[in-house]
Each structure stands twice: as C-alpha cells, then as structure tokens.
Amino acid sequence: MVFIDADKSNYINYYNFIMDNNLLTLQGVICVDNSLFKAKVYLKDTTDSNGLALREFNQFIANDPRVEQVIVPLRDGISLIRRVSVASTHLLSQANITDDEVFRGVQGRSILNRMRLDGKVAYVTGGGQGIGRGFAHALGEAGAKVAVVDMDHTKAQAVVKELFLKGVHAIPIKADISKSDDVQRMVDTIVSKWGAIHIACNNAGINRNSASEDTSLEEWDQTFNVNLRGTFMCCQAAGRVMLKQGYGKIINTASMASLIVPHPQKQLSYNASKAGVVKLTQTLGTEWIDRGVRVNCISPGIVDTPLIHSEDLRPLVQRWLSDIPAGRLAQVTDLQAAVVYLASDVSDYMTGHNLVIEGGQSLW
Ligand SMILES: NC(=O)c1ccc[n+]([C@@H]2O[C@H](COP(=O)([O-])OP(=O)(O)OC[C@H]3O[C@@H](n4cnc5c(N)ncnc54)[C@H](O)[C@@H]3O)[C@@H](O)[C@H]2O)c1
The missing domain is CATH 3.40.50.720 (NAD(P)-binding Rossmann-like Domain)
Structure with a gap:
C-alpha cells in the first residue's frame, strides 16, 4: 500500500512516479488523503487551488485504465486506487500483447496467489x-x-x-x-x-x-x-x-x-x-x-x-x-x-x- 498526502498540486506527479517506476504491484493499493477537499472538488465556481488540483487528480485517475478507484466520503475524502490485473483490450492490442492465461494469470490470479x-x-x-x-x-x-x-x-x-x-x-x-x-x-x-x-x-x-x-x-x-x-x-x-x-x-x-x-x-x-x-x-x-x-x-x-x-x-x-x-x-x-x-x-x-x-x- 502506498499513501499519498502532502502537496495537493503534486498528487498527479506522485501518482505518475509510482506508476512509471512500477512501485505498485498487481492488486496493490494507493490511498489518497483529502481527495474531496472539503467538497470543493464539486463546487463549479471554486477558485481554491487545492480543490481544483484534486478535481483534476480524481479525473486523471478515473481516466487511467491501469487502475480502478473508489472515493470514500469519509471526513475530507479518501480515495482507494487499485491496480487492476487486466489492462483494457484497447491497450493490449496497441502494445501487441498476447492476451492469454500466461499474461493474465489463471483465473486472473498471479503465480504466488495461485x-x-x-x-x-x-x-x-x-x-x-x-x-x-x-x-x-x-x-x-x-x-x-x-x-x-x-x-x-x-x-x-x-x-x-x-x-x-x-x-x-x-x-x-x-x-x-x-x-x-x-x-x-x-x-x-x-x-x-x-x-x-x-x-x-x-x-x-x-x-x-x-x-x-x-x-x-x-x-x-x-x-x-x-x-x-x-x-x-x-x-x-x-x-x-x-x-x-x-x-x-x-x-x-x-x-x-x-x-x-x-x-x-x-x-x-x-x-x-x-x-x-x-x-x-x-x-x-x-x-x-x-x-x-x-x-x-x-x-x-x-x-x-x-x-x-x-x-x-x-x-x-x-x-x-x-x-x-x-x-x-x-x-x-x-x-x-x-x-x-x-x-x-x-x-x-x-x-x-x-x-x-x-x-x-x-x-x-
Ligand atoms: N529426518 C530425516 O532425515 C528424514 C529423511 C527422510 C525422510 N524422513 C521421513 O520424514 C518423516 C518425518 O520425519 P522426522 O525426521 O520429522 O521424524 P521425527 O521423529 O522428528 O518426528 C516424527 C513425529 O511423528 C510422530 N509419530 C511417530 N510414529 C507415529 C505414529 N505411529 N502415529 C502418529 N504419529 C507418529 C512422532 O511422535 C513425532 O512427533 C518420517 O516419515 C521420516 O521417515 C526423515
């Protein structure tokens, strides 16, 4: 599990660093603190820089096919982001990847899980x-x-x-x-x-x-x-x-x-x-x-x-x-x-x- 907090405008950079360096294992989880930022992510006319950064971050994650996320409305909001084992069909065909049990794991389970x-x-x-x-x-x-x-x-x-x-x-x-x-x-x-x-x-x-x-x-x-x-x-x-x-x-x-x-x-x-x-x-x-x-x-x-x-x-x-x-x-x-x-x-x-x-x- 990786926990992301600190500078809100850098959340995307922290996230990209984790993903680009393969620091998140399959089924590994990233927890992100303050992801609803006092509900400012939902305010249309907000000028709050942290609220805007988190809105952008949440959308960025939602658009990333490598992961799935839930945002739990607990206090200031906490996001749970999990790396999914099966990349989207689109990504697979783009990268010319053989989509079989060797790639996905038998029943989606990696060797140690099996x-x-x-x-x-x-x-x-x-x-x-x-x-x-x-x-x-x-x-x-x-x-x-x-x-x-x-x-x-x-x-x-x-x-x-x-x-x-x-x-x-x-x-x-x-x-x-x-x-x-x-x-x-x-x-x-x-x-x-x-x-x-x-x-x-x-x-x-x-x-x-x-x-x-x-x-x-x-x-x-x-x-x-x-x-x-x-x-x-x-x-x-x-x-x-x-x-x-x-x-x-x-x-x-x-x-x-x-x-x-x-x-x-x-x-x-x-x-x-x-x-x-x-x-x-x-x-x-x-x-x-x-x-x-x-x-x-x-x-x-x-x-x-x-x-x-x-x-x-x-x-x-x-x-x-x-x-x-x-x-x-x-x-x-x-x-x-x-x-x-x-x-x-x-x-x-x-x-x-x-x-x-x-x-x-x-x-x-
Ligand atoms: N230690 C070795 O070098 C070695 C090498 C190859 C194979 N083995 C085999 O591995 C197995 C375990 O060996 P180990 O070295 O752990 O032996 P061990 O003597 O340290 O432990 C054997 C355990 O089995 C129990 N036991 C003996 N007879 C029993 C019975 N009739 N019913 C229920 N429990 C009984 C004993 O109370 C003991 O707790 C054995 O089959 C042994 O032949 C051991």
Missing part, C-alpha cells in the same frame, strides 16, 4: 515435531486450516499453540496412524469440524537400525506398520473423502532411502518401507487423478530432526556430510515450499511423483 491455500483444510501426521511441524507451519502460513496429528498429544498441542499465535486455525488430534480405528477417527474428526479434507500430509514415520542378518521380524513389522501400512490407511481414509469431494491433494513423506541405500547405517526395513511408499504413491496417483485426487510424495535427504539424533545415527553426521554435494544437512525449512507447491492448484498436473530434496546426495 499457491495460496485459503479456505483449504489440511492435516499433517507426525505434525508434533521435525518435518511434520515444518509442514504444518508452511500450510498454515499459506492459508490452510491445519489438523496437527501425532501420537504424542503434548507435542501436537504445542504446535497448535504456535500456529494459533500466527492466526492459523488449527486443532490437535491424538492418533497412532498404525491403528485403523485411530486413522478413521482422525478423518472423521476433521470432516465433522471443518466439513472437508483437501490436503492430506501423511508424514509420520519411524526409523530403526540393524544389520539385515539381525533384523528381527518385530522391527520389520513395526517399521512397515507405521511407514507403509499406516501411510496406506491414511491415504485410503482421506482418499475416500477426497474422491467424494472430487478434489484432493495427498502428499506422502517417503525418503531418499527409497532411491539409494544410505550408508553406513544399516536400515533394511526402513529403506524397503520407503520404497513401498513411493510405489503406493505412484499407484494411487494414477488410479485417482481422473477423479480429482492427486497423490505425490516428497523424498527428503538427511534432515536435521530428532529422528537422526538417535544414539545409532548421531555419530554418523560427519560421515554423511562428505556424501552431500550441498555440504550440509537439510533443515525442515528446506522442504516447506515443496509441500505448499504440492498442496496447491499449481501442481494439479503432477501426480505419482517422487519429489527428491536431498542437496544432490542421491547423485553422488
């Missing part, structure tokens, strides 16, 4: 900390209402408090996504509270380490129950709601471990479960897209979260760094734009995709 998530309902599993917390904040900042789902309720509540401080509508839900009753209750709670689910981030996952010859069936089952079976149950329960709506975005968290075999840690069950998440994503992504539901996944490299602070993994950080072209671990903030992109309409043509964000590690 990535906004206002009015959308989202949930994030494993939202109580780490990557899920980063996703919950990103979706909330982009305008979505967010259900923060975690088996650790205290952590989910803490993230909801953070979101509340930023003006984001959020609720905590305690659920263990490896239990089908919990998954159904999570979905039912969100639908009964907000009436829909547009964005499902199935992010909760666990990592266990053991040499393959020692991997117990218990470890295998535990890992698969959360990482693959749990993710499937969430996709299915949220997917049923989305298929009925005819619209939805599912974003699963897989891992770089779906592509490469991270080393030197031994994590057979984790790697295999995450490869399963990618195939689950590809299959659902192709099966449901013609009914409006897109399913994609994000595969982070090594992210600095509590997941890698275990006794087994922490000592390996230095070793990993030499395998990462970017020369550092990922931060959860490195992943936030990707989830907003996949959650928004701009990515509607993308489905079954595995979006790898690993600082180049899988290429070395």
